[in-house]
Amino acid sequence: MSGSGAGGGTGIGIGSGLWAGGFERCMGVGGVAVFPADTVYGLACDVQNRVAVERLYVLKGRRLDKPSAVMFFDLELALAALAELGPRTRAALERLLPGAVTVLLPNPAGRFPLACGADPSTLGLRVPRVPGLEGVRWPVLQSSANRTGGPDARRLDDVPAAIRRAAELVIDGGELPGTPSTVVDLRGYEDGGGWTIVRAGGLPVSDLKGALEWQFHFDPSSYMEMIRSEIPVYDAFQDQLAQASGSAARRVLELGTGTGETAARLLERHPEAVLVGVDASATMLAAAAARLPAARVDLRVGAIEEPLPEGPFDLVASALCVHHLRDAEKRELFSRVRRALASGGRFVLADVIVPADRAKASTPLSPGFDHPSPLDDQLRWLAETGFQARVTWQHGDLAVVAAHAPAVGLPWTPRTRRRPG
16 A cells, blocks of 8 residues: 555544554555655654564665664653653653654663564663654654665655565655754763763754753853843742741751752751752752852752652752743642641742743743743642642742641641732
């Protein structure tokens, strides 16, 4: 079966893209497809079908011990299939994909062995942006549509005729960019944020750095100058956070410690407190350690998506950190914070929000990295988690929220209170 041009494919099945139905049927019968990716033309087959995989390799003239990539057409399906990935790596994939990049990942569960070649501990993952294949739910083994060592195919006519004749499905997507995907190694990213480019390609290095180093690229020596230029009310914002934290806390957890600006204020306001600070950047934490009293702080490199340090804590605080999380991740974090707090403890959230009047939004944001949520939504999530939450300060798209964990034995009624902004 074959398809060409805008009307290519063999009909629409459960997928929503123009070619999705025919593509899935081809995979289902063990066929090989020639298809347009977002880079060059590719070959695809069912990643679990050994006969189909061997046939694809024969068409390419490729040895079976050489790896290919497993391709998904939906990022959520990919993440669900790779449940063992750590939170830092998952967050990086959400920033990178879909796009013109192949990611090398650790594969401790030995998933998709036919795509791994001689190294089952490493898995190549690709999630392209191909509108005609939107809705495809079938993971495939994918490789470029050429003979091994041959030129990449920008146009369908560039695919070797023998491969086109042998494929069960041929989709003509017109002329493509013609540059293969960038290959980036993230196998060490979870532990220390390390990554390397294995092959330059369709995704610019600047985009890679933006996606993978967004938590690590700040220069501690210039960070405060940058923040104060972007947020003119930064010091008032920090003072309001400290004021909302109450008094007499003895054990404090701070999420997103950075250079220690918030931690210094909290330690001053709570003179008997010991603070555990978590941040993804070792460089920023080193700057914090240089200014904070060593006997009163325990600074740890980690992501807030990871399990929190063991509680209970009298106070959990976070400034300009939680907005990096998506909505579902914020809700999950609020639940973990609630469990980490002592009875009667307090959570102070100071962050960028989506204001009711979007014209009041002025804080610079990085698309794909920053995910502020409406204040009312966050108040509702806090209440659903068991907090009594109220807004103590708001200025444009910045807000400070104090959320109390009711003391054990006291009646509690879910409620949220807002102070006029």
